[in-house]
Amino acid sequence: MVQTHTYQEIKRQPETWRQTxxxxxxxxxxxxxxxxxxxxxxxxFTGCGTSYYVSIAAAAAFQEKTGLPAWSVPASxxxxxxxxxxxxxxxxxxxxxSRSGNTTEVVRAIEFARQNKLAHCFAITTRPSSQLAxxxxxxxxxxxxxxxxxVMTGSFxxxxxxxxxxxxxxxxxxxxxxxxxxxxxxxxxxxxxxxxLAKDIxxxxxxxxxxxxxxxxxxxxxxxxxxxxxxxxxxxxxxFNPLEFRxxxxxVLDEKCRVxxxxxxxxxxxxxxxxxDVRKFGANALVIGDRLEDFQCDIKIELNSGLTDLARGVxxxxxxxxxAYYRTLDLGLNPDRPRNLDKVVLLKx
Amino acid sequence: MVQTHTYQEIKRQPETWRQTxxxxxxxxxxxxxxxxxxxxxxxxFTGCGTSYYVSIAAAAAFQEKTGLPAWSVPASxxxxxxxxxxxxxxxxxxxxxSRSGNTTEVVRAIEFARQNKLAHCFAITTRPSSQLAxxxxxxxxxxxxxxxxxVMTGSFxxxxxxxxxxxxxxxxxxxxxxxxxxxxxxxxxxxxxxxxLAKDIxxxxxxxxxxxxxxxxxxxxxxxxxxxxxxxxxxxxxxFNPLEFRxxxxxVLDEKCRVxxxxxxxxxxxxxxxxxDVRKFGANALVIGDRLEDFQCDIKIELNSGLTDLARGVxxxxxxxxxAYYRTLDLGLNPDRPRNLDKVVLLKx
Numbered sequence: 001m002v003q004t005h006t007y008q009e010i011k012r013q014p015e016t017w018r019q020t021x022x023x024x025x026x027x028x029x030x031x032x033x034x035x036x037x038x039x040x041x042x043x044x045f046t047g048c049g050t051s052y053y054v055s056i057a058a059a060a061a062f063q064e065k066t067g068l069p070a071w072s073v074p075a076s077x078x079x080x081x082x083x084x085x086x087x088x089x090x091x092x093x094x095x096x097x098s099r100s101g102n103t104t105e106v107v108r109a110i111e112f113a114r115q116n117k118l119a120h121c122f123a124i125t126t127r128p129s130s131q132l133a134x135x136x137x138x139x140x141x142x143x144x145x146x147x148x149x150x151v152m153t154g155s156f157x158x159x160x161x162x163x164x165x166x167x168x169x170x171x172x173x174x175x176x177x178x179x180x181x182x183x184x185x186x187x188x189x190x191x192x193x194x195x196x197l198a199k200d201i202x203x204x205x206x207x208x209x210x211x212x213x214x215x216x217x218x219x220x221x222x223x224x225x226x227x228x229x230x231x232x233x234x235x236x237x238x239x240f241n242p243l244e245f246r247x248x249x250x251x252v253l254d255e256k257c258r259v260x261x262x263x264x265x266x267x268x269x270x271x272x273x274x275x276x277d278v279r280k281f282g283a284n285a286l287v288i289g290d291r292l293e294d295f296q297c298d299i300k301i302e303l304n305s306g307l308t309d310l311a312r313g314v315x316x317x318x319x320x321x322x323x324a325y326y327r328t329l330d331l332g333l334n335p336d337r338p339r340n341l342d343k344v345v346l347l348k349x
Numbered sequence: 350m351v352q353t354h355t356y357q358e359i360k361r362q363p364e365t366w367r368q369t370x371x372x373x374x375x376x377x378x379x380x381x382x383x384x385x386x387x388x389x390x391x392x393x394f395t396g397c398g399t400s401y402y403v404s405i406a407a408a409a410a411f412q413e414k415t416g417l418p419a420w421s422v423p424a425s426x427x428x429x430x431x432x433x434x435x436x437x438x439x440x441x442x443x444x445x446x447s448r449s450g451n452t453t454e455v456v457r458a459i460e461f462a463r464q465n466k467l468a469h470c471f472a473i474t475t476r477p478s479s480q481l482a483x484x485x486x487x488x489x490x491x492x493x494x495x496x497x498x499x500v501m502t503g504s505f506x507x508x509x510x511x512x513x514x515x516x517x518x519x520x521x522x523x524x525x526x527x528x529x530x531x532x533x534x535x536x537x538x539x540x541x542x543x544x545x546l547a548k549d550i551x552x553x554x555x556x557x558x559x560x561x562x563x564x565x566x567x568x569x570x571x572x573x574x575x576x577x578x579x580x581x582x583x584x585x586x587x588x589f590n591p592l593e594f595r596x597x598x599x600x601v602l603d604e605k606c607r608v609x610x611x612x613x614x615x616x617x618x619x620x621x622x623x624x625x626d627v628r629k630f631g632a633n634a635l636v637i638g639d640r641l642e643d644f645q646c647d648i649k650i651e652l653n654s655g656l657t658d659l660a661r662g663v664x665x666x667x668x669x670x671x672x673a674y675y676r677t678l679d680l681g682l683n684p685d686r687p688r689n690l691d692k693v694v695l696l697k698x
Contacts, residue, residue, distance in 0.1 A: 042418075049596025060433040069391075069436040071420060076592035080616050081565040084409040087418045105592060151597075209585075216430040231597045236558070236585050243425035243454060243696075247398025248500075248580045251689045267429050273697055281689055340600040340630055347592075348622055 005148040006232075006335040010321045013154045014187035017314065019144040020158045021181055024165035027140070034138055035170055038120050041090040045072040047097035048105050048345065050152040050224060051159065054097045054124075057220030058163035061310045065167040065176055072220075078109035086118045094119035095163065099147065099155040101130020104347040110135050124159045140166070149336050150343045151231050153321045156224055157314040164313070179311035186305045187315060194301060194319040201299065202326025207258035207284060210235060211249075212320075213242040213274065214262035221313055222262050225320035231338045232328040242267075242274045253281035261297075262316050263289025264309045272296070288316055354497040355581075355684040359670045362503045363536035366663065368493040369507045370530055373514035376489070383487055384519055387469050390439040392419040395427055396446035397454050397694065399501040399573060400508065403446045403473075406569030407512035410659045414516040414525055421569075427458035435467045443468035444512065448496065448504040450479020453696040459484050473508045489515070498685050499692045500580050502670045505573055506663040513662070528660035535654045536664060543650060543668040550648065551675025556607035556633060559584060560598075561669075562591040562623065563611035570662055571611050574669035580687045581677040591616075591623045602630035610646075611665050612638025613658045621645070637665055 043062055045055035055072035063070040075096065078085050086092060094113045098106040101123070110132060113119040123136035126145045133139045145158045161180065168176040210229055214222030219241055226239040240249055242261060253259075259278045263271055271287075275297050278285045288301040290312060301319055305312045328335045392411055394404035404421035412419040424445065427434050435441060443462045447455040450472070459481060462468040472485035475494045482488045494507045510529065517525040559578055563571030568590055575588040589598055591610060602608075608627045612620055620636075624646050627634045637650040639661060650668055654661045677684045 048593060052593065052596070060430065063436070064432040067436065067438070069439070070433075074590050074593045076590060076619070077565065080592075080619070081409065083413040084419075084565060087412070087416065089416070090418070103596075216426065216433060227597045231600050234601045234603075236601075238587060241423050241425060243429075244397060244401065244423045246694050247401070247452075248576045248690065251580050251687050252583045253689060254583075270425070270429070270696070338600050340602060341597065345595050347619070 004336050006151060006153060006325055009147050009149055009154045010318060010325065011191060013157050013318060014184040014191065016145050016154050016158055017161055017187060018184040020142060020161050021165065021184070023142065024140065024162055024169065028169045031138065031166060031169060038093065039091060040068060040093040040120065043068055043070040043093045043095060044085065044119070045070065045095045045097065045163065046075045046078055046106065046109055048075050048103050050156050050227060051097040051099065051103070051106070053220045053223040053227065054156055054159045054163065055220070056223065057160050057217040057313055058095070060217035060220070061164050062167040064310055065173055066170050075103070075105035075109040079112035082112065082116070082118070092119040093122055095122045095124065096132055096136065097124045097159045097163070098132050099126050099152055100344045101125035101127040101132035102344055102346070104345065107131045107135065124162050126155055126158070150338055150341050151228060151335070153317070157317050161314055164311070176311060179307045182307065183314060186307070187318065190303055190305070190315050191318045195322055197301060198319050198322035199326045201286070202323050203330045205330070207256055208235065209252070209257045210237040211245070211257060211259045212237065212239045212262070213245055213259060214239070215241050215243070215264055215267060217310055217313055218262040218264050218316070221316050224317065225260065225262070228321055228324035229327065231341060232324050232335055233331055233333065234339060235327070242271060245274060246277065250277060250281070253278060253283040255282045257283035259283050259285050261285065261287045263287050263292065265290055266309055288319060353685050355500060355502060355674055358496050358498055358503045359667060359674065360540060362506050362667060363533040363540065365494050365503050365507050366510055366536060367533040369491060369510050370514065370533070372491070373489065373511055373518065377518045380487065380515060380518060387442065388440060389417060389442040389469070392417050392442045392444060393434065393468070394419065394421040394444045394446065394512065395424045395455065395458055397424050397452050399505050399576060400446040400448065400452070400455070402569045402572040402576065403505055403508045403512065404569070405572065406509050406566045406662055407444070409566035409569070410513050410662070411516040413659055414522055415519050424452070424454035424458040428461035431461065431465070431467070441468040442471055444471045444473065445481055445485065446473045446508045446512070447481050448475050448501055449693045450474035450476040450481035451693055451695070453694065456480045456484065473511050475504055475507070499687055499690050500577060500684070506666050510663055513660070525660060528656045531656065532663060535656070536667065539652055539654070539664050540667045544671055546650060547668050547671035548675045550635070551672050552679045554679070556605055557585060558601070558606045559586040560594070560606060560608045561586065561588045561611070562594055562608060563588070564590050564592070564613055564616060566659055566662055567611040567613050567665070570665050573666065574609065574611070577670055577673035578676065580690060581673050581684055582680055582682065583688060584676070591620060594623060595626065599626060599630070602627060602632040604631045606632035608632050608634050610634065610636045612636050612641065614639055615658055637668055
């Protein structure tokens with residue numbers, strides 16, 4: 001097998017998570033003081049593409065753990081539709097995520113918020129020498145995560161983990177931080193267990209339409225699974241909240257569809273019904289979750305982490321990334337060089 | 350031509366808008382008093398499927414016009430992930446949208462919010478005798494909008510218009526209300542002008558993949574355009590924010606793709622660049638907007654309303670609905686009875 005950048009970057013994730021945990025915990029006192037001094041009333045996460053999907057998952061964890069209202073918007077909305085993003089009555093922290101730190105929309109979002117005194121700006125990026133890092137008030141540097149591939153893999157999980165660590169550090173939630181600290185070790189076990197499954201499933205040519213389902217924080221992860229497959233293979237792939245899927249989109253199901261549900265332990269009874277419908281309409285149901293016991297579906301991927309829904313998020317990704325990777329190889333495409341894409345999107349205007 | 354329910358319900362929209370305007374304005378003093386007494390600090394719009402897409406568009410207009418923070422979530426998130434939806438520190442109004450008023454998730458969302466004293470509940474529904482209408486504290490009844498088709502058409506535009514009227518009534522924004530009052534007359538003209546185009550484009554068999562792009566409030570409308578096509582034809586259809594589209598999904602473009610951009614006058618320079626990329630990769634670009642002048646694209650649909658981006662939203666829908674309708678007829682399917690769908694989604698649990 002050719003050792004592509006994508007493959008290496010997927011496989012080394014648990015080791016990079018260890019370093020992200022070390023980085024964030026070493027900054028704990030400082031970020032607590034920053035938030036205490038600012039007394040923010042809301043936190044808005046933003047990014048583009050993969051980094052926007054980080055934002056969706058991060059915001060759900062952040063609000064749950066800190067009690068501060070948190071949500072996510074694409075970076076373009078921040079400076080093009082600021083009236084529907086910011087409320088001048090509130091003290092806001094804007095958290096911008098970007099692998100390169102040079103994506104025009106994220107840089108412009110931070111600039112816009114600072115120039116108009118709309119928010120304190122916090123950045124999470126893998127490039128300490130970048131416009132985003134330069135312009136933000138506070139930065140989480142992930143300089144140990146340098147990716148050569150066009151598609152983002154380890155940068156997604158590390159930026160998400162950094163945001164989750166922030167969500168645990170601020171309220172001093174030691175139980176949550178304890179769960180996050182276990183991720184590197186559990187992640188190594190998960191990757192060792194899921195790779196051959198991902199390879200087999202990636203070689204399966206029976207499905208031309210992939211549907212990713214996830215709720216709450218898992219909706220961000222499901223979107224990222226969808227985007228990996230779409231970017232690398234151009235296969236038709238979509239994401240829905242599992243209950244929303246029934247309100248119209250379920251009409252597309254047939255035997256060419258593989259539905260990949262990212263299970264949340266807390267909503268299991270609803271998930272069972274959605275999966276029953278998926279199978280009733282002739283589609284294939286693959287469920288990835290922590291423990292799936294007697295769940296009736298076609299393929300089960302068990303993470304067996306024992307972690308809560310909001311802590312184990314990054315553990316879903318290696319399987320989803322490897323599935324896209326092996327599907328790409330089977331199609332004879334180069335995972336490192338997907339069609340129509342550049343590594344950083346720069347706007348002309 | 351068979352006079353399907355779907356067709357009749359699309360065509361009669363401007364007349365129903367007239368009645369929705371009358372209903373909302375007759376309730377102006379009452380809803381202003383309700384909001385003044387409650388002093389809400391945020392407004393959360395919710396719904397399922399088409400009604401969730403109403404919520405996305407409604408929240409953008411609501412925050413812009415009232416200055417109150419407003420956003421949207423799928424109804425299932427309200428009761429299954431309340432910790433990432435509600436902040437106990439804030440006084441919240443939850444606006445639930447549902448054509449039937451009996452969709453389990455919306456009813457459960459309202460029940461959950463009331464039982465836990467999380468929000469004052471406002472409902473927008475076409476069925477005054479429904480669980481949603483019974484359980485909500487305040488209701489906008491759209492009893493003049495009764496639909497027989499499974500797919501929602503006029504109920505989308507009328508629920509959105511009702512929410513927009515609320516957004517104009519509360520701050521007493523007479524300019525915005527004046528724009529909304531012109532919609533029925535302009536809508537009649539738009540439908541008369543766009544139907545033959547929608548019919549021609551609906552018969553065009555060159556495209557198997559439809560991509561809808563829209564930003565801000567237009568993102569909700571783009572989603573609804575996508576869902577109509579998906580529900581009725583099961584063709585591949587997706588929605589993106591136009592700038593987000595470049596961050597990965599653009600890799601899918603080829604000559605089988607038709608991209609439908611719902612233009613916002615305020616972001617035209619960015620839209621031009623996205624459309625240039627769409628054409629560079631061999632796809633077909635259809636743009637629908639108010640005035641498109643020298644916009645370089647394959648097909649232009651001009652609304653010519655003279656209304657602002659946040660007022661003319663419902664005018665995009667007749668073309669998008671008719672396009673899906675005529676595509677459905679061309680495929681030999683019954684628009685009134687889409688595959689795998691029921692009119693109301695009821696949960697077992």
